[in-house]
Amino acid sequence: MMADKAPRAGQTRRKTAIQKNNEAKILDAALDEFSITGFRGSTIDNIASAAGMSKPNLLYYYTGKEHIYTTLLDQLIHLWTDPLEEISAEGDPIEELRDYIHLKLEISRTHPRESRLLANEIIQGAHFVGEALAGYPTDLLKAKVTIIQQWVDEGRIAKIDPIHLIFAIWSTTQHYANFDSQVRTILGTKGDGHYEDAFKTLEAIFLDGLRVK
Amino acid sequence: MMADKAPRAGQTRRKTAIQKNNEAKILDAALDEFSITGFRGSTIDNIASAAGMSKPNLLYYYTGKEHIYTTLLDQLIHLWTDPLEEISAEGDPIEELRDYIHLKLEISRTHPRESRLLANEIIQGAHFVGEALAGYPTDLLKAKVTIIQQWVDEGRIAKIDPIHLIFAIWSTTQHYANFDSQVRTILGTKGDGHYEDAFKTLEAIFLDGLRVK
Amino acid sequence: MMADKAPRAGQTRRKTAIQKNNEAKILDAALDEFSITGFRGSTIDNIASAAGMSKPNLLYYYTGKEHIYTTLLDQLIHLWTDPLEEISAEGDPIEELRDYIHLKLEISRTHPRESRLLANEIIQGAHFVGEALAGYPTDLLKAKVTIIQQWVDEGRIAKIDPIHLIFAIWSTTQHYANFDSQVRTILGTKGDGHYEDAFKTLEAIFLDGLRVK
Amino acid sequence: MMADKAPRAGQTRRKTAIQKNNEAKILDAALDEFSITGFRGSTIDNIASAAGMSKPNLLYYYTGKEHIYTTLLDQLIHLWTDPLEEISAEGDPIEELRDYIHLKLEISRTHPRESRLLANEIIQGAHFVGEALAGYPTDLLKAKVTIIQQWVDEGRIAKIDPIHLIFAIWSTTQHYANFDSQVRTILGTKGDGHYEDAFKTLEAIFLDGLRVK
DNA sequence: TATGAATGAGAATTCATTCAT
DNA sequence: GATGAATGAATTCTCATTCAT
Numbered sequence: 105m106m107a108d109k110a111p112r113a114g115q116t117r118r119k120t121a122i123q124k125n126n127e128a129k130i131l132d133a134a135l136d137e138f139s140i141t142g143f144r145g146s147t148i149d150n151i152a153s154a155a156g157m158s159k160p161n162l163l164y165y166y167t168g169k170e171h172i173y174t175t176l177l178d179q180l181i182h183l184w185t186d187p188l189e190e191i192s193a194e195g196d197p198i199e200e201l202r203d204y205i206h207l208k209l210e211i212s213r214t215h216p217r218e219s220r221l222l223a224n225e226i227i228q229g230a231h232f233v234g235e236a237l238a239g240y241p242t243d244l245l246k247a248k249v250t251i252i253q254q255w256v257d258e259g260r261i262a263k264i265d266p267i268h269l270i271f272a273i274w275s276t277t278q279h280y281a282n283f284d285s286q287v288r289t290i291l292g293t294k295g296d297g298h299y300e301d302a303f304k305t306l307e308a309i310f311l312d313g314l315r316v317k
Numbered sequence: 318m319m320a321d322k323a324p325r326a327g328q329t330r331r332k333t334a335i336q337k338n339n340e341a342k343i344l345d346a347a348l349d350e351f352s353i354t355g356f357r358g359s360t361i362d363n364i365a366s367a368a369g370m371s372k373p374n375l376l377y378y379y380t381g382k383e384h385i386y387t388t389l390l391d392q393l394i395h396l397w398t399d400p401l402e403e404i405s406a407e408g409d410p411i412e413e414l415r416d417y418i419h420l421k422l423e424i425s426r427t428h429p430r431e432s433r434l435l436a437n438e439i440i441q442g443a444h445f446v447g448e449a450l451a452g453y454p455t456d457l458l459k460a461k462v463t464i465i466q467q468w469v470d471e472g473r474i475a476k477i478d479p480i481h482l483i484f485a486i487w488s489t490t491q492h493y494a495n496f497d498s499q500v501r502t503i504l505g506t507k508g509d510g511h512y513e514d515a516f517k518t519l520e521a522i523f524l525d526g527l528r529v530k
Numbered sequence: 531m532m533a534d535k536a537p538r539a540g541q542t543r544r545k546t547a548i549q550k551n552n553e554a555k556i557l558d559a560a561l562d563e564f565s566i567t568g569f570r571g572s573t574i575d576n577i578a579s580a581a582g583m584s585k586p587n588l589l590y591y592y593t594g595k596e597h598i599y600t601t602l603l604d605q606l607i608h609l610w611t612d613p614l615e616e617i618s619a620e621g622d623p624i625e626e627l628r629d630y631i632h633l634k635l636e637i638s639r640t641h642p643r644e645s646r647l648l649a650n651e652i653i654q655g656a657h658f659v660g661e662a663l664a665g666y667p668t669d670l671l672k673a674k675v676t677i678i679q680q681w682v683d684e685g686r687i688a689k690i691d692p693i694h695l696i697f698a699i700w701s702t703t704q705h706y707a708n709f710d711s712q713v714r715t716i717l718g719t720k721g722d723g724h725y726e727d728a729f730k731t732l733e734a735i736f737l738d739g740l741r742v743k
Numbered sequence: 744m745m746a747d748k749a750p751r752a753g754q755t756r757r758k759t760a761i762q763k764n765n766e767a768k769i770l771d772a773a774l775d776e777f778s779i780t781g782f783r784g785s786t787i788d789n790i791a792s793a794a795g796m797s798k799p800n801l802l803y804y805y806t807g808k809e810h811i812y813t814t815l816l817d818q819l820i821h822l823w824t825d826p827l828e829e830i831s832a833e834g835d836p837i838e839e840l841r842d843y844i845h846l847k848l849e850i851s852r853t854h855p856r857e858s859r860l861l862a863n864e865i866i867q868g869a870h871f872v873g874e875a876l877a878g879y880p881t882d883l884l885k886a887k888v889t890i891i892q893q894w895v896d897e898g899r900i901a902k903i904d905p906i907h908l909i910f911a912i913w914s915t916t917q918h919y920a921n922f923d924s925q926v927r928t929i930l931g932t933k934g935d936g937h938y939e940d941a942f943k944t945l946e947a948i949f950l951d952g953l954r955v956k
Numbered sequence: 957t958a959t960g961a962a963t964g965a966g967a968a969t970t971c972a973t974t975c976a977t
Numbered sequence: 978g979a980t981g982a983a984t985g986a987a988t989t990c991t992c993a994t995t996c997a998t
Contacts, residue, residue: 122957140442142354142441149992160960160995161957164958263521269522271489279484290480301481309523311527314477377983377984567783570783573970589974649866652924653859656928688954698915698918702911702915728904730907739947739950739952741950803962958998960998961998962997965992971985972984
């Protein structure tokens with residue numbers, strides 16, 4: 105009668121190959137589902153069958169719907185923070201910001217589902233992601249805002265509010281992932297070739313603006 | 318001699334005061350609900366009680382959840398098209414675009430719920446809004462793209478791709494409505510005073526860019 | 531503050547022309563509905579709109595769904611008893627029975643909805659029609675059974691069980707009304723021309739049987 | 744690796760004993776219910792509790808009310824076609840038809856619920872049974888009509904219209920199942936002893952008619 | 957590990973009926 | 978007489994989760 109606790113994802117016990125594989129399949133299927141239909145609109149049934157396993161088996165790995173969801177959100181944060189970390193006070197401000205825009209756009213191109221998942225979560229009030237964003241990400245953001253503000257103060261970039269600049273970069277780059285369906289409808293495109301045009305335009309706008317000198 | 322069918326909102330029959338009032342209350346409550354939890358995550362129960370009436374009474378005015386939702390979406394489109402219509406080929410390009418940014422940002426400030434509703438809908442694949450966006454809005458967008466392209470060709474604004482410029486304006490301005498909860502958390506603000514800072518920064522970026530000349 | 535009781539159909543107060551007309555329209559619409567979908571499957575809504583009036587107005591004339599239904603059933607019984615009454619002990623047995631078959635078949639042809647209504651009611655256990663059939667109709671049936679038994683005893687018709695003969699006549703003649711949809715599908719017919727063939731065959735069978743003498 | 748979809752009755756996957764048992768219990772309870780109250784008048788609630796299981800568990804086996812109903816109808820058709828198949832061109836016409844009457848009456852005695860279910864369905868317009876009756880049963884009926892017509896043409900049975908003869912056999916034999924409640928009220932009987940009297944009378948009528956030679 | 961079986965708590969919608977005018 | 982408005986009580990079906998094996 106040994107207590108035979110389930111290996112619940114996230115626990116420290118060493119995982120077998122099957123466990124790792126199944127957890128990955130579940131997260132992948134869940135990302136598909138959650139990123140499109142949101143938390144409330146998604147069903148464990150769909151996720152389980154998309155992951156190719158039974159519902160009880162899925163619940164053997166994750167305690168419930170919320171567990172899967174928050175696991176995804178946790179794994180997501182670094183997609184948000186990684187590009188931000190790249191902004192260096194030592195570099196050339198314009199180069200740094202251009203690179204940041206490019207990195208963010210690349211994330212949108214390569215990880216659209218994650219971006220949509222987060223967008224869904226935040227639009228709906230950020231009930232689950234709240235604490236995950238509270239610690240390090242917030243500190244990181246503050247640090248980078250300070251750097252940008254420094255650049256502004258030193259006259260190395262135009263006089264803008266750093267946080268609103270960051271909002272602008274976030275929104276413009278994530279737009280291509282979040283509103284993918286609309287973008288594709290308007291552009292009539294299928295692949296991701298439009299990301300190059302997008303970057304050229306964003307680069308032009310952010311660096312030099314619309315006004316002709 | 319008329320049959321006693323429910324007055325089903327949207328029908329041509331003249332509406333009584335009670336009808337108008339109740340339909341308005343329902344739509345308002347539904348906007349609250351849908352804009353936060355999305356279509357699937359919202360319940361008629363919540364909407365009805367928020368509107369201060371019983372569920373069956375709500376269904377006396379609208380045939381079902383979808384009816385309320387699509388009614389809201391239909392009434393929404395003009396918030397999206399109205400500012401676009403203002404862009405005039407005759408005006409000064411820079412003025413026109415600055416005004417457009419300002420108008421869009423004002424819409425976000427005054428109608429955040431509507432913006433979020435649409436964002437939710439589009440992120441989730443635009444299943445209901447599809448046809449509503451198909452006709453006039455698409456034609457309107459094409460017309461404005463043509464105008465902007467003309468400005469580019471005439472060298473009156475920088476060489477950018479008009480459609481990606483419009484995407485950038487949409488995303489940056491709607492960001493303040495769609496991701497309101499995140500914006501407020503980061504800014505630590507309650508009212509809508511931050512919209513002014515937002516506009517200044519967006520104006521600076523879009524018109525002159527970050528690079529110092 | 532005079533008690534202004536509704537004129538509830540069936541009450542003795544003299545009826546106005548409007549009352550009579552509306553009650554007739556209601557019963558006609560209800561017969562359409564009940565005879566096809568049965569009591570439980572029918573809705574007051576459908577009946578009201580088929581009768582061209584509002585639901586509350588319909589309920590002004592009849593206290594409820596059951597009231598309409600039982601009113602119809604009550605008015606129906608005579609379609610069942612009238613032909614039976616025609617069977618006369620004085621007549622020629624064969625003539626009497628042929629006439630009865632013919633009369634019953636005519637009722638099916640001219641009143642198919644009523645026949646179906648009753649069939650529905652009896653198949654479903656005759657919960658409402660029970661008492662209506664208890665008194666006079668039962669006595670009448672017994673009387674006619676006695677007459678037929680007399681004919682059998684006198685050797686004027688073949689040795690059959692009168693009640694089963696009557697069942698046979700009922701079932702064969704009502705079949706054309708009750709299972710109208712199936713009959714028409716099989717015969718591929720639209721009008722009521724097939725009733726003549728039906729009568730010829732029934733006459734042949736009931737009077738002389740299949741065996742060739 | 745298989746998804747955990749419900750075993751939905753009718754699918755090809757091999758069934759467990761529990762499945763078979765539960766599906767049988769459901770169908771039996773549903774037959775009780777549907778045969779008396781018809782499709783619209785029956786509730787899943789009643790069927791589930793009569794089958795001794797919860798509503799969701801019932802819906803684990805059948806996708807919905809209609810699924811149960813059509814499953815019953817499908818399983819029913821053979822009760823209708825089997826006796827018809829027995830009619831053989833090679834046999835003695837009178838014997839064949841007497842046997843057919845007897846078989847049909849036996850079906851009514853042993854399967855009254857099935858007969859009533861079909862009657863209910865056809866009276867109400869045969870919305871679900873339509874296609875089930877379209878193929879083989881129709882062809883079978885035509886074949887038998889041809890055989891009977893041949894007998895008529897050869898002078899081996901009386902000159903009757905075969906299809907109306909079949910209608911007469913159907914209606915008289917099914918009457919005892921369909922209108923069971925009325926039959927029992929009139930006869931004041933409980934068991935099924937009256938089926939013997941019924942057969943004697945039907946045999947007498949169909950074979951030799953009422954007229955005394 | 958994995959799945960078949962089961963269920964309580966919802967959620968959308970329908971419907972007979974009542975109320976107020 | 979007639980109708981607009983309102984609702985409680987079903988009724989069908991969904992879904993996260995649990996149980997047993």
